[in-house]
Amino acid sequence: MARPGPRSDRTAGPTTIGDVAAAAGVSRATVSRVMNGRTTVDPEIADRVRAAAERLAYRPSTLARSLSIGRTETVALVVPDLGNPMFQSILHGVTAAAAADGYRVLVADTQERPEEEAEILAEARRRCDAVLVVSPRAPDDELAALLPALAPAVLVNRESAGTASVCVDYAAGTAAVLDHLVAAGHTALVYLAGPGGSAPDTWRRAALDAARSRHPDLSVTVLDAGGTVDDGHRSAARVLATGATAAVCFNDLVALGLLAGLREAGADVPGAVGVVGFDDIELARYAVPALTTVAVPHAELGRQAWARLRAAVAGADAPETLWLETRLRERASTGPVPAP
Amino acid sequence: MARPGPRSDRTAGPTTIGDVAAAAGVSRATVSRVMNGRTTVDPEIADRVRAAAERLAYRPSTLARSLSIGRTETVALVVPDLGNPMFQSILHGVTAAAAADGYRVLVADTQERPEEEAEILAEARRRCDAVLVVSPRAPDDELAALLPALAPAVLVNRESAGTASVCVDYAAGTAAVLDHLVAAGHTALVYLAGPGGSAPDTWRRAALDAARSRHPDLSVTVLDAGGTVDDGHRSAARVLATGATAAVCFNDLVALGLLAGLREAGADVPGAVGVVGFDDIELARYAVPALTTVAVPHAELGRQAWARLRAAVAGADAPETLWLETRLRERASTGPVPAP
DNA sequence: TGGTGGCTGGAAACCGGTTCCCGATCGAAG
DNA sequence: CTTCGATCGGGAACCGGTTTCCAGCCACCA
Numbered sequence: 001m002a003r004p005g006p007r008s009d010r011t012a013g014p015t016t017i018g019d020v021a022a023a024a025g026v027s028r029a030t031v032s033r034v035m036n037g038r039t040t041v042d043p044e045i046a047d048r049v050r051a052a053a054e055r056l057a058y059r060p061s062t063l064a065r066s067l068s069i070g071r072t073e074t075v076a077l078v079v080p081d082l083g084n085p086m087f088q089s090i091l092h093g094v095t096a097a098a099a100a101d102g103y104r105v106l107v108a109d110t111q112e113r114p115e116e117e118a119e120i121l122a123e124a125r126r127r128c129d130a131v132l133v134v135s136p137r138a139p140d141d142e143l144a145a146l147l148p149a150l151a152p153a154v155l156v157n158r159e160s161a162g163t164a165s166v167c168v169d170y171a172a173g174t175a176a177v178l179d180h181l182v183a184a185g186h187t188a189l190v191y192l193a194g195p196g197g198s199a200p201d202t203w204r205r206a207a208l209d210a211a212r213s214r215h216p217d218l219s220v221t222v223l224d225a226g227g228t229v230d231d232g233h234r235s236a237a238r239v240l241a242t243g244a245t246a247a248v249c250f251n252d253l254v255a256l257g258l259l260a261g262l263r264e265a266g267a268d269v270p271g272a273v274g275v276v277g278f279d280d281i282e283l284a285r286y287a288v289p290a291l292t293t294v295a296v297p298h299a300e301l302g303r304q305a306w307a308r309l310r311a312a313v314a315g316a317d318a319p320e321t322l323w324l325e326t327r328l329r330e331r332a333s334t335g336p337v338p339a340p
Numbered sequence: 341m342a343r344p345g346p347r348s349d350r351t352a353g354p355t356t357i358g359d360v361a362a363a364a365g366v367s368r369a370t371v372s373r374v375m376n377g378r379t380t381v382d383p384e385i386a387d388r389v390r391a392a393a394e395r396l397a398y399r400p401s402t403l404a405r406s407l408s409i410g411r412t413e414t415v416a417l418v419v420p421d422l423g424n425p426m427f428q429s430i431l432h433g434v435t436a437a438a439a440a441d442g443y444r445v446l447v448a449d450t451q452e453r454p455e456e457e458a459e460i461l462a463e464a465r466r467r468c469d470a471v472l473v474v475s476p477r478a479p480d481d482e483l484a485a486l487l488p489a490l491a492p493a494v495l496v497n498r499e500s501a502g503t504a505s506v507c508v509d510y511a512a513g514t515a516a517v518l519d520h521l522v523a524a525g526h527t528a529l530v531y532l533a534g535p536g537g538s539a540p541d542t543w544r545r546a547a548l549d550a551a552r553s554r555h556p557d558l559s560v561t562v563l564d565a566g567g568t569v570d571d572g573h574r575s576a577a578r579v580l581a582t583g584a585t586a587a588v589c590f591n592d593l594v595a596l597g598l599l600a601g602l603r604e605a606g607a608d609v610p611g612a613v614g615v616v617g618f619d620d621i622e623l624a625r626y627a628v629p630a631l632t633t634v635a636v637p638h639a640e641l642g643r644q645a646w647a648r649l650r651a652a653v654a655g656a657d658a659p660e661t662l663w664l665e666t667r668l669r670e671r672a673s674t675g676p677v678p679a680p
Numbered sequence: 681t682g683g684t685g686g687c688t689g690g691a692a693a694c695c696g697g698t699t700c701c702c703g704a705t706c707g708a709a710g
Numbered sequence: 711c712t713t714c715g716a717t718c719g720g721g722a723a724c725c726g727g728t729t730t731c732c733a734g735c736c737a738c739c740a
Contacts, residue, residue, distance in 0.1 A: 283596065358726080368727080369691080
């Protein structure tokens with residue numbers, strides 16, 4: 001009798017391929033062929049197998065199938081913090097795109113604990129066909145050392161030789177913001193910097209430097225803030241103390257927190273201080289005043305990340321980094337610099 | 341030689357237990373015992389095995405291990421829409437709680453397509469040890485028919501005989517909101533109803549009816565809105581047309597949309613109309629005016645859902661439904677009814 | 681010195697699928 | 711009527727682990 005035969009005596013678990021084979025009077029191999037739509041099976045037998053499968057409510061074990069064919073049809077997404085709307089929208093996008101191709105997404109967050117990041121990534125990768133790594137804190141060299149073991153992998157907002165990347169062109173976005181503010185007459189700005197060492201923050205800082213050389217009379221004070229609403233809220237006093245006429249924030253969460261802090265401090269936005277964010281999360285347009293921000297194409301990011309994951313799983317070489325363009329959304333939180 | 345022996349000729353995949361066994365000169369069984377910390381192995385041999393495993397960078401295949409022991413140490417979370425912050429925070433909570441016990445979370449959304457819900461649930465369940473089902477649209481009887489095949493499963497904001505549930509006591513929250521508004525002098529209210537047929541919406545409506553009998557002079561107009569920011573935004577004119585002095589919204593997204601719509605229409609909040617939401621998403625307190633809402637203990641919900649999942653996986657019977665208490669957060673979007 | 685009992689570790693079955701290989705069967709061609 | 715080739719489907723190996731069962735070894739005791 002075939003090995004995982006009909007479990008007559010055993011405690012009844014879910015029906016296996018052996019049960020179906022026995023019920024249809026064929027071998028397990030034939031059941032497998034029928035279930036996978038191989039055409040080399042006599043239609044009459046195929047019908048019998050399908051009937052038996054139906055009657056026994058047979059569902060092939062995903063696990064056994066994955067082990068056998070060497071694919072799980074699952075990808076992992078590892079993010080630093082699932083509480084951040086930016087990462088949530090990446091999750092949303094990639095989940096939708098992957099689902100369209102029959103793939104599932106396993107999600108893990110590193111809870112901002114860089115020391116466990118390597119282990120979490122490796123573990124997540126082992127359960128899946130590929131892993132999507134979103135902007136981890138790990139230093140470049142550590143990441144580079146880690147990636148070969150994770151392949152196939154795709155990076156978001158990060159680059160490393162030999163691994164595909166999808167990045168948002170925050171530098172261009174930052175340049176657009178600064179040019180916009182300068183054109184409106186602002187010369188004294190504040191940049192509320194994000195978590196230290198993250199690539200997107202580094203790109204923004206580089207764009208700041210470039211802008212300073214483009215506009216010699218532009219002064220930008222960099223304040224370390226962080227990436228949360230509270231970080232922005234807490235920074236209001238420091239922003240006002242600089243005397244800047246506009247604040248560029250690491251992301252929309254920080255910007256929304258800053259708006260709240262400025263309102264509590266009695267500072268008019270944009271009358272006294274303009275505020276700009278990054279990401280264009282859904283609520284940016286409902287803030288008061290509506291937040292000027294740099295829109296990131298979230299859905300497109302998810303789609304493209306999935307496309308690269310799919311290609312990587314199929315064994316394709318890492319293509320060039322895709323740089324997604326941002327768009328400045330001018331809303332009510334910025335305006336011309338007030339007359340002195 | 342042991343079966344999955346050292347793959348000398350084959351294309352080199354990741355190292356298997358057979359490779360380690362061969363390198364250490366022991367059987368696969370012994371490697372397995374060492375890797376799982378069985379103490380019945382001679383320390384000298386154990387060291388040799390560990391050294392070989394280390395040298396070959398051996399990582400046991402999660403897949404094979406799961407198939408063998410019959411556990412995946414993964415749970416599925418199925419939600420109607422990953423774009424909704426409420427579901428995102430449940431994901432966040434349950435992911436954190438599960439990770440603390442070494443479990444991973446697979447996420448799927450049904451994209452609000454009820455007809456595929458059954459298949460998505462079944463498929464997600466098959467890959468995992470259990471499934472957390474968040475408030476699906478499926479009618480009660482369909483859900484009840486589905487659940488036995490999904491067990492172990494846990495429901496959120498939904499009940500069904502024989503399955504554990506974690507529910508938010510929206511009825512009590514609604515009652516608290518209505519009593520609060522009545523005490524402030526409001527007698528003409530609007531309820532912006534959520535997606536039809538969802539259990540939480542039904543509970544809120546039941547609480548409305550109860551409040552109407554408690555307060556005979558209270559009138560509540562029910563308007564079908566939906567569950568998104570846009571739905572709230574679009575409803576502003578209809579809310580004003582009713583002449584109500586306060587609007588109770590299905591959730592915070594609708595409330596925030598309504599706030600924006602009312603502002604555009606020139607209606608003062610709370611001067612002309614009060615607005616109340618549900619869920620207390622992070623940005624509710626940063627809205628202008630800050631949103632009065634019914635706070636749901638998101639983190640607690642995630643923790644408790646995980647606790648029940650864990651118990652269900654361990655084979656425990658479904659405990660009684662846990663009803664999580666809400667708390668009314670009075671902020672600036674509601675106030676006393678204006679003098680006529 | 682032989683019997684008994686406790687440990688240790690290897691062989692093999694098992695989890696539930698997929699797929700290679702090959703024998704049997706059948707139709708068609710010579 | 712035989713032979714050849716194509717087709718169908720069963721047996722068995724395989725994916726990479728875990729676990730049961732048992733043989734072999736050693737110590738201890740009569």
